[in-house]
Amino acid sequence: MKAAHDAPPRWLDRGQQRSWRAYLDGNARLLDALDREHDAHLSVSLPEYEVLVRLSESPEGALRMSVLADGLAYSRSRTTHTVRRMEDRGLVRRGAVAGDGRGIVCSLTDAGRSMLEAEAPAHVAAVRRYLVDVLTDDELAALGGIMAKVAQGCAADPASRGPSSAKSLGD
Amino acid sequence: MKAAHDAPPRWLDRGQQRSWRAYLDGNARLLDALDREHDAHLSVSLPEYEVLVRLSESPEGALRMSVLADGLAYSRSRTTHTVRRMEDRGLVRRGAVAGDGRGIVCSLTDAGRSMLEAEAPAHVAAVRRYLVDVLTDDELAALGGIMAKVAQGCAADPASRGPSSAKSLGD
DNA sequence: TTAGGGTAGTTGACAGTTCAACAACACGAA
DNA sequence: TTCGTGTTGTTGAACTGTCAACTACCCTAA
Numbered sequence: 001m002k003a004a005h006d007a008p009p010r011w012l013d014r015g016q017q018r019s020w021r022a023y024l025d026g027n028a029r030l031l032d033a034l035d036r037e038h039d040a041h042l043s044v045s046l047p048e049y050e051v052l053v054r055l056s057e058s059p060e061g062a063l064r065m066s067v068l069a070d071g072l073a074y075s076r077s078r079t080t081h082t083v084r085r086m087e088d089r090g091l092v093r094r095g096a097v098a099g100d101g102r103g104i105v106c107s108l109t110d111a112g113r114s115m116l117e118a119e120a121p122a123h124v125a126a127v128r129r130y131l132v133d134v135l136t137d138d139e140l141a142a143l144g145g146i147m148a149k150v151a152q153g154c155a156a157d158p159a160s161r162g163p164s165s166a167k168s169l170g171d
Numbered sequence: 172m173k174a175a176h177d178a179p180p181r182w183l184d185r186g187q188q189r190s191w192r193a194y195l196d197g198n199a200r201l202l203d204a205l206d207r208e209h210d211a212h213l214s215v216s217l218p219e220y221e222v223l224v225r226l227s228e229s230p231e232g233a234l235r236m237s238v239l240a241d242g243l244a245y246s247r248s249r250t251t252h253t254v255r256r257m258e259d260r261g262l263v264r265r266g267a268v269a270g271d272g273r274g275i276v277c278s279l280t281d282a283g284r285s286m287l288e289a290e291a292p293a294h295v296a297a298v299r300r301y302l303v304d305v306l307t308d309d310e311l312a313a314l315g316g317i318m319a320k321v322a323q324g325c326a327a328d329p330a331s332r333g334p335s336s337a338k339s340l341g342d
Numbered sequence: 343t344t345a346g347g348g349t350a351g352t353t354g355a356c357a358g359t360t361c362a363a364c365a366a367c368a369c370g371a372a
Numbered sequence: 373t374t375c376g377t378g379t380t381g382t383t384g385a386a387c388t389g390t391c392a393a394c395t396a397c398c399c400t401a402a
Contacts, residue, residue: 012303033331047388066351074199097350124183129328131191148197154200161204253359274367274380
């Protein structure tokens with residue numbers, strides 16, 4: 001695979017390096033702070049909270065596992081594990097899908113919905129405190145646009161995705 | 172702690188929400204892609220690579236554990252574990268610090284330096300492919316500036332940091 | 343009808359991270 | 373000196389996520 005031209009590596013210039021490092025650093029600190037906030041003051045972790053949000057936004061409060069996984073950019077098995085843990089706590093329920101014998105729908109229980117409503121204010125406050133309120137409106141919008149572009153670039157690159165649809169083109 | 176005014180929560184508006192989600196999504200995909208690249212084609216993980224870089228940039232190729240940890244925004248114990256694993260592979264060596272009986276210096280071995288030199292091109296290529304080359308120069312610079320601001324905001328907030336210097340102000 | 347290949351989801355072993363508890367040292371004050 | 377407090381770094385258990393292997397199902401084509 002890949003011609004492997006062994007072209008001389010194009011290093012990052014000073015500014016690019018600074019930006020990349022700032023990204024790594026800021027990201028680590030931001031996600032740390034949010035994780036910590038969830039740990040300290042909420043009953044669901046950040047990833048679990050995201051699951052609750054996605055389910056709550058769907059018309060029936062329910063989504064197929066694969067849709068949930070793709071929407072959150074979680075791996076299939078991560079989704080399985082996370083949902084199982086949430087099911088054990090009664091936040092979520094699993095059931096068969098009508099037309100497809102393989103599918104599993106994950107749906108919000110009343111307890112799950114209550115949990116989400118109870119914790120949303122603290123979650124949003126944390127996101128504000130560490131991200132939204134730190135930036136100007138323009139900066140936040142710029143960040144969103146840039147990261148969407150990055151996400152798109154990753155999605156376009158076959159090598160960036162997990163083993164799903166890997167196909168081992170090398171045979 | 173905290174007056175707990177219970178002010179009505181200030182939700183995120185539509186645009187803020189989109190930006191925040193784009194951030195989460197793009198970030199997840201980007202770091203996944205880089206992790207995957209390191210896993211598939213390199214001999215050191217991304218966090219280990221960062222350790223090698225920091226050490227190599229220091230004049231003596233050596234840094235105190237705490238300096239390394241703070242610089243990388245890694246927890247103390249993460250640093251300990253990571254460095255121990257790297258030491259087991261001969262990439263790094265640990266020794267006492269001159270003036271302070273508590274300190275441990277972590278220094279690059281020849282093998283570690285060779286490893287870094289060998290793997291740097293592939294690492295940089297991945298960072299380019301998934302981040303740098305996807306954005307314009309202005310966008311990358313903007314991203315860097317924004318994330319630096321975020322990092323600063325987190326650093327300024329006492330609650331965002333780990334248990335170090337926690338002090339349990341509540342007593 | 344069945345064979346083959348793709349998709350959905352789960353499972354268990356494993357690796358990396360966090361947390362709490364701890365040991366050892368530094369340093370200032372009584 | 374000695375006590376108390378803060379800092380540095382380590383340890384092991386618990387948790388979360390990844391990977392590879394697997395089951396079960398869908399669907400098309402021969």
